[in-house]
Amino acid sequence: MLEIKNLHVKLEEEDKQILKGVDLTVEPGKVHAIMGPNGSGKSTLSYVLSGKDGYEVTDGEASLLGEDILDMEPEERAAAGLFLAFQYPVEIPGVGNMTFLRTAVNSQRKSRGEEEMSAADFLKEVRAKAKTLKIDADMLKRPVNVGFSGGEKKRNEILQMAMLEPKMCILDETDSGLDVDAMKLVSDGVNALRDEGRSFLVITHYQRLLDHIKPDVVHIMANGRIIKTGGPELALEVEQNGYADLLEENA
């Protein structure tokens, strides 16, 4: 599904190397988790994969379903099936949540040569999906993320994911800012989307999320590299001992 080889990334504006050779392969239908200390490059990896400006790939490659994505525009990557649930969802005053979602769904369909979704079908589907995430009608009507609480923003990300039905979902700290119940809601939302043809890359600091969304593989990222890969037990190890030992092993 997603194949990253030897990815090196620096900041465009500064001479600062952030990713220093990331290798990662996520197979179809699998859930991979990435953990790692603050500032290790997890969000940078997710941004570079989704096409954000400001980063320069100095070496390596990344492909989605066999297609090189690094030269694509962000919207092309999205249409190809990539989705990033942002660590910090952006507020967009003046753009209604519904307008935004419908434009996104239909833009993707259009670029894949599929038929656009009718207003009525869209409304029906978004209402049903919002309901399972306990997102009320009022939130749907408001401008994108404006005035949403931290947890509401994260639920809104999952709603977008549910509507767009991407193939490769990257979740960047979707659990941060969620209360216990919301964490369950969001996890259920994610689990409902689990499918043979869909993969997840879950970035998190806490084992708690991984209790709900059970990963097949866990990676530890430090200083711009994946320094260790293992099974779910690796997350438990981090939870108990922190990163010190792992970092030392790699020093």
Place this chain on the structure above:
Amino acid sequence: MALPQVKLDATEARLSGLTLPEGGWSAAARADAVARVRAMGLPHARDEYWKYTKPNTLVDAEVPSAALFASDEAPAFGERDRLKIVFVDGVFDAEQSDDLALEGIQIDRLAEASDIHWAKDLYGVLETKGQDPVERPLAALNTAFATDGVLIHVQSSPSKPINLIYRHGQETSDAILHHVIKVDAGAEVTVLENGPAAARFNKCMEVDIADTGKLHHIRLQGRDHERRAATHIFARLGTESVFKSFTLTVNGQLTRNECVIELTGDDAVAHVAGACMGDGSFHHDDTVFITHDAQNCESRQVFKKVLRNGATGVFQGKILVKPDAQKTDGYQISQSLLLDDDSQFLAKPELEIYADDVACSHGSTSGAIDDDALFYLRARGVPLEIAQDLMVIAFIAEAVQEVEDESLQEEIVGRVEGWLARRRG
């Protein structure tokens, strides 16, 4: 104080090219206005109030020509039931207009109202009042020389809006129109304006709203590229009355929209808003002066300018709160969205407050489209150009939302979308 010679010469040159219409009841007001124009002199580039906008083409005796513009869009407000009043190059067109009859209102043409008329108490009166503390000579010129206009007396709420439609027929037309609108207590009316009026257009609208009266004013200026326009609104608001004015301007070589509002009765509400879309040799100036002279009144000024390709936007806005105007709620925001580095926005927001118990805020910003928001939209699959359009529409939303009627809001947004789409070819 004697006027500088250049100003004197320019004023006399302009006056000599104009003929004073036979005034009837308005003759005295017109004669007075001529005298006031002579005393003030017409605007000059060195005038403080014209610091950001060159007035010469609005003043010159000779009219700069403007190519006629054939629009490929559906006519504005075309879908709604309305009373149409059409002026071609500033001349009333009876054929294209509806019967000037609508229950609850009396409509007369300025050019025809020859005998004593209710408008005598207002014509040039609000304009004269609006000359203090800042002179607005083009408005006085208008009072003196307006060839026509409508006098609308709203006695009770009419069943449909009144639509003033302007058409441009000749490349060097120089139109001067003066409207007077009087809204009686408890009456509510909507006045729509649209269309390219002339190569050069000087328009003045005097509005008097009695206690609890309401006037909604929605204006679409454009899309003619070469026209020049100077417009004035002078509004006086009584107790608990409401005046809401919104203007969308697309294109135009030069537009100066002045709005002078006086809140004279307690609990009155005045909102003036505007959005403009400018590309290339486009200069758009909103100059607003709101005076709070009663208690517990609310005023809002919301102006949004989208500029590209070297376009210029100007905002001069003032809130004056008189000593007795306690509990004033004044808000003013002017913002520009610069779609490239060549465009510019010049703003002069002012507050002058003499009462102690007031809440006034103002702000002015200028910036590009937010990159993070743009990326967020694109990351969801929205193509760059559509994402940019969404951001532009979002930018003007606060101004558009000043229009109460949602279907009018939609029509306005639709026109803006059209403007954006045309620029993508």
